[in-house]
Amino acid sequence: MSYPELKSLESDIATCFRCSLCKMVPLPVFKKQEFSNICPINSHYMFHSYSASGLGYMALALSEGRIQADKALADIVFSCRTCGYCDMACNFIMESKRNEINMTLRETLVCEGLAPEEYKRTMQNLKDTGNPAGLTHAKAGDWAAGLNLKKLPEQKADILLYAGCLTRYDKNALLSARKMAKLLLHAGVDVGILGDEENCCGLPAHWMGFKDNFTALAERNASSFKGAHVKTIVTVCGACLGTLKAKYPKYGINTGIEVLHGTELLERLIEKKKIKLTRPLNLKVTYHDPCYLGRQSEPQEEWKGEERTVFGQMKYTVPPRKINYGTGGVFDPPRAILKSITGLSFREMYRIREYSHCCGGGGGRAEMYEKMSLEAAKDRIKEAREVGADYLVTSCSHCKAQFEKASLDMGNDPISVLDIIDIVFQAADID
Template sequence: MMGKSSWMVKTFFKMKPGVAGKFIKGMLGAKKYYRSIGAAVVNMKDLVRCMCCPDMCKFECPSLRVTRKEMYAPATKARIAYHIERGDLDPANPHTAEIPYMCTNCNGCKHWCPMDISTGQLLKGVRADLVARDCVSDDLKDFDTRVLENGTTFTKTTFTSRPEFDVRAENPDVFYYMGCVMAEKKPEAVLANMAILKKAGVTFSTLAAERCCCGGPSNTVGFQATTRHLAAKNLALFARSGAKTIVTDCPACADTLRNTYKELGFKHGYMVFTTVEFFKLLIEQGTLKLSKPVNETITYHDPCITARYFDDVTSARAILGKIPGLVLKEPFLTKEETQCCGMGGVSHVHHPEESEAIGKQRYDQLLSTGAKFIVTACPACEQGFMIAAGKDSTRVVDIAELIAAAIE
């Protein structure tokens, strides 16, 4: 962290003594004005630090990049959010309340921030405060109702229309928790995950007909009560399954089950793995062997959550490196510097045009490697790239499909 901020420290020490003194006095003197009105979910201390920053992460923000509007730059969003929290701006004005939502929660800002702040994470708290004040768009209210009524971010039939998704085993090794987006948009990857688990001799249950959305999307846009409701239901289901380990095909679900539930006060002792983390372990243990050649050229897109929330840029590459015949071409922006697919932060619900524009930018970057296939390990990224690909959507591949193809 010091490496990122060292230039600021140097700048400060290069100030003339009188200027440095004024700077410190001004910062300390102004501190007392930086107060919220009433109770707030948002972390006000970090919100103030972010809004006072000269926007050093600005170049990375995908929302700013596609809109080209200063009001969507990270520190500007923090400033507007701060004035909403303090009561200077009216959140009942839909133009104001919309601004904290123009963010895909990609954590690109945090990667570059000298203070390790994520504007996106701060805005989650602001959105919870907006929901508490009933200042959210009808699109988001409809989304919340849909999740509560259907138990998925899509329709009631996402899981029930496919009986093959519903697997029940007694005291299984793992609970395979399918993400809503994977089941709805990439069912072939769900089947690939099941085939891999079977091949490795791992017993599993899905209880697909009863499982609910993890609640992560609702939490991201501020509906914490919905997330609490879904967390209680899912944890009861996991307990009933008898499994002690949860494997999920969606990094956002993994983050919710692993971290958000605990942040919202739910204690549990489940080990939560992404499919990539779990399959890497199986390969290391020798229970999963990738011996069949896959003679293709691919590029790999690091999902924001695995690269910048979990700091894991090695597991997927370790797996890809074991597949005979596979050629990996890294994109220019890769690993921790990966760029957003546009689908995070439920953006496709509240800002569909911008969400698709972000996805298209990244899709073009990935294809400029010359690779035939884009491989990733997140159903939301896959959805974003499949929209960008149009009729070429078969070029977008989940890593599970590739692993399944490499098993004899």
């Protein structure tokens, strides 16, 4: 069996020399052994196969026909949470394609029909209901009932507020989305929603390796976004932001519309004093950078140029190819917001920004790998505790749900998990 997509990545795989930096924080920012490992699957399963390096070697083995595409391989490959840290870590020392290798391997196994049954069900749900969980108890636009938001495209607005499917169906998360809407309305923002026409962003299809399903969904969404004639799309959920902003273009789908996360817009509104954070909040908080709001939301620029060789064996590109370090994600707005709240004590964890630790909730059907994925979240909660935080703040519905689940599971040392919107809403004192 030949796998041309993997074949084309063989030379990139071969650049890995097994330094294992894909498993840990970049050395310059290392603080503490206990909170130095990052790769959720490697931290749990430990074996090298559960790492970007190991996945690469297995991809090479598959491409060269040393191993077969089988369940043993699939069990390892689909456990990856696709947090994308390994890509950033490897790029720290060399130009690499770790994320692309991981995703291509995953997509190859999907094509071979080796995706777990649960994944296939999720895809069916997406197709049937527009959300991965297959929920039908409410319509997509119900979360905004009573808010009097404009309905796009029937009405016109500058901004499309995109709730995301987890947000709009989760009873806690939808409250945050509602607060977001209220904040925007309070600030006089011209905002609308797609209502019942809002679809899943497609991230579940992407991170589970169903490339075709993902692109189909993305194309459909792109079409409805374009049809809404807005200037900007604002996502409530961090995961949606990364998908719309970075993954759509990566798969050739461009809307031409600015995509922002809610925190980015809120920061602007606070700066312009359209939202005033007048109410002091005596909270000790730390902030968790969601993978898809952070490093994974950095757009990958398509490089067009020429590769040349000089000095015998030195390759260089004209123009130089931009390397994705993950630093172009949304990191500063949430911090700026939190720091601007009177009385709030903000402290950083050890694994932050582009080297943030994954909550374990991504990658598709986390419940299939419950022990590992919850361990990732618990590790993060411990880190939050370690820096003295009483509240773990995040800005992604997936992360929030994951931390809440993990916190409950931790028994006597739970932590309060908050969406940053809830805090802003409270500090703005508008309700």
